[in-house]
Amino acid sequence: MSTESSTSKETKNPAVDGSELIEFKDVTKRFGSNVVLDNLCFNVASGKHVTLIGPSGSGKTTILRLLMTLVKPEEGTIKVAGDYLTHETRNGKLVPASERHSREVRKNIGMVFQQFNLFPNMKVLRNITEAPVHVLGLSKDEAEQRARELLELVGLTEHIDKYPSQLSGGQQQRVAIARALAMRPQVLLLDEVTSALDPELVAGVLDVLRDIAHTTDITMLCVTHEMNFARDISDDVLMFDAGRVIESGPPERIFSDPEHERTREFLSAVL
Numbered sequence: 001m002s003t004e005s006s007t008s009k010e011t012k013n014p015a016v017d018g019s020e021l022i023e024f025k026d027v028t029k030r031f032g033s034n035v036v037l038d039n040l041c042f043n044v045a046s047g048k049h050v051t052l053i054g055p056s057g058s059g060k061t062t063i064l065r066l067l068m069t070l071v072k073p074e075e076g077t078i079k080v081a082g083d084y085l086t087h088e089t090r091n092g093k094l095v096p097a098s099e100r101h102s103r104e105v106r107k108n109i110g111m112v113f114q115q116f117n118l119f120p121n122m123k124v125l126r127n128i129t130e131a132p133v134h135v136l137g138l139s140k141d142e143a144e145q146r147a148r149e150l151l152e153l154v155g156l157t158e159h160i161d162k163y164p165s166q167l168s169g170g171q172q173q174r175v176a177i178a179r180a181l182a183m184r185p186q187v188l189l190l191d192e193v194t195s196a197l198d199p200e201l202v203a204g205v206l207d208v209l210r211d212i213a214h215t216t217d218i219t220m221l222c223v224t225h226e227m228n229f230a231r232d233i234s235d236d237v238l239m240f241d242a243g244r245v246i247e248s249g250p251p252e253r254i255f256s257d258p259e260h261e262r263t264r265e266f267l268s269a270v271l
């Protein structure tokens with residue numbers, strides 16, 4: 001991870017191949033007159049785990065939504081795995097991307113939302129196999145094999161034949177994690193994935209994510225208020241304020257010795 005304001009490169013996991021997997025360059029996002037992201041530049045290297053922190057409304061979720069192409073930037077470019085998400089090259093010129101192009105680039109990205117967003121009318125197994133079969137073109141057998149492996153990873157093998165409504169929130173969120181991973185994305189986006197859970201269910205979900213962070217090569221971009229989790233999994237933490245990164249660095253430093261007054265204020269309110 002690097003930002004224009006970042007100087008530190010201390011990390012606990014080396015980058016898988018050292019290349020930048022996510023690149024935001026001069027990205028500005030406005031909603032009406034509200035400038036949510038202001039000429040934002042940051043990169044995330046392949047295999048890194050980066051956590052976005054900052055006050056409510058500082059633009060963290062908007063960054064994840066831009067990567068999912070749920071919203072579009074007014075200015076600037078976003079690259080994923082070397083391809084422009086928002087633009088494509090036609091006749092040697094960079095032009096706004098077609099839906100088709102963005103969809104292809106977005107296949108590199110999986111997202112887990114605060115509100116699980118499972119298909120309520122499908123059993124657990126089909127929730128996980130649906131996209132690999134219909135988007136990636138896997139055979140039903142291949143997709144089911146993949147789903148079974150992932151259900152084991154998230155500890156839900158015995159719930160394979162249940163509907164989401166028969167599961168706890170924590171179990172539903174673990175299905176959502178398995179569903180995102182079933183697409184074998186290079187990047188996993190996590191948007192406050194434990195915020196909607198009863199407190200006693202939070203640890204189980206975070207344990208699964210810690211396991212994934214520590215045992216796979218997946219790149220993670222995470223928005224969370226769980227600071228202990230952020231400390232455990234992050235190579236770098238980006239502190240946002242008013243649509244800009246005001247400070248970044250390894251969690252050991254950001255949490256114990258923040259440089260910026262706004263970071264100190266924010267951390268004293270949440271830690």
Ligand SMILES: Nc1ncnc2c1ncn2[C@@H]1O[C@H](COP(=O)(O)OP(=O)(O)OP(=O)(O)O)[C@@H](O)[C@H]1O
Nearest residue numbers: 031034036054055056057058059060061062063223
């Ligand atoms: N679809 C939208 N239409 C209008 N304004 C929006 C929209 N989405 C986000 N915003 C505004 O953009 C700003 C940033 O929102 P965002 O959700 O990215 O912040 P955040 O840092 O993730 O906050 P939180 O920690 O509360 O989730 C807020 O002022 C929000 O009201």
